[in-house]
Ligand SMILES: Nc1ncnc2c1ncn2[C@@H]1O[C@H](COP(=O)(O)OP(=O)(O)OP(=O)(O)O)[C@@H](O)[C@H]1O
């Protein structure tokens with residue numbers, strides 16, 4: 001049996017709901033062997049981020065070399081990268097090892113507002129990493145910072161997606177979780193030719209810690225299995241919808257999404273997603 005491998009390059013969330021921990025749980029649920037390169041350690045729980053401890057860029061490079069020389073991943077995702085220096089090292093290693101199935105989740109701030117990316121690193125993200133991305137998955141505030149646009153209408157979302165595509169990302173998923181105005185959550189997928197809208201019911205819950213990480217990890221896992229971007233985006237959307245619906249009421253603040261929910265439902269309906 002072929003073993004599909006996915007790598008997450010991201011920060012550690014001690015509370016286990018976002019970052020590396022969310023990514024590895026998601027890979028595992030989707031039957032993909034998970035590997036990690038940690039960029040920063042955060043002291044974090046459902047109440048917020050209490051500390052951020054970035055790793056030396058050399059430590060990030062060392063982890064990527066260890067993986068690149070022995071365990072070539074079938075897909076790679078990036079999450080919290082924290083600094084321009086780390087972004088440059090990651091971009092260099094992605095090129096060196098020719099990791100073409102790259103999902104860039106341009107993480108900037110945690111839900112409570114704590115910065116997870118230094119302001120001056122945004123330029124490195126657009127200059128060095130987006131041109132290497134197969135897919136980038138910004139939320140609305142991240143898309144505004146990356147493009148400089150103020151995004152309100154659907155037309156402006158399409159314009160932002162066009163700009164991100166022109167920056168080099170072959171596909172763009174503009175996530176709509178942060179849009180306070182719409183009853184449904186609308187994500188926009190753009191491949192450089194057409195716009196596909198993925199709409200789902202907005203779940204009213206405060207247990208949304210780690211939604212973005214879990215979503216991009218599910219996308220990377222499906223790409224690792226050889227799925228097309230469109231199919232991988234659809235599965236990732238179903239995965240996150242189930243994970244938010246069954247969100248976990250643990251801790252005193254924003255609880256994490258439920259990484260078991262999607263596969264539990266499929267098992268209940270008597271088929272394994274990996275048979276499809
Ligand atoms: N309340 C909700 N109900 C249904 N789907 C949601 C909800 N909130 C987010 N999503 C979905 O979850 C995915 C992640 O979107 P979101 O905009 O929350 O990402 P994010 O802001 O990057 O997450 P994070 O804050 O964890 O970094 C998207 O597919 C989005 O449509």
Ligand SMILES: Cc1ncc(CO)c(N)n1
Pocket residue numbers: 010011012013018019020042044079080107109110111116209210211212213
């Ligand atoms: C480590 C980490 N990465 C990403 C996010 C964004 O949800 C977070 N809160 N923590």
